[in-house]
Amino acid sequence: MSEILFEFVRHGSSVKVTAIEPETRIEASVVVPAGLTQEQMKIQALSRLNYVLRKRAEEE
Numbered sequence: 001m002s003e004i005l006f007e008f009v010r011h012g013s014s015v016k017v018t019a020i021e022p023e024t025r026i027e028a029s030v031v032v033p034a035g036l037t038q039e040q041m042k043i044q045a046l047s048r049l050n051y052v053l054r055k056r057a058e059e060e
Contacts (some may be wrong), residue, residue, distance in 0.1 A: 002023070003021075003022060003023075004019055004020065004021060004046060004049070005019070005020040005022060006018065006019055006020075006041075006042055006045060007020070008038070008041065010034060011031075012034075013033065013034050014031050014032065014033055014034055015031070015032055015033075015034050015036075015041060016029055016030075016031050017029065017030050017031075017032060017041045017042070017044065017045040018045065019042070019045035019046050019048065019049040020049075021049060021053070024053075026049070026052060026053060026056065027049070028045065028048040028049040028051070028052045029045070029048070030044045030045050030048050032044050
């Protein structure tokens with residue numbers, strides 16, 4: 001994982017954060033409160049992406 005892209009979309013009082021791993025095109029999203037810092041949002045999304053990547057690796 002050399003690079004992770006993040007997308008932020010605000011929906012009222014929450015933000016949908018998507019973390020994308022461009023090499024594999026695997027992505028994971030989380031919905032977090034809008035009051036969090038951008039860094040906190042990234043941590044949550046990256047944690048979810050790592051979970052998805054681990055699950056996929058276990059399935060192979």
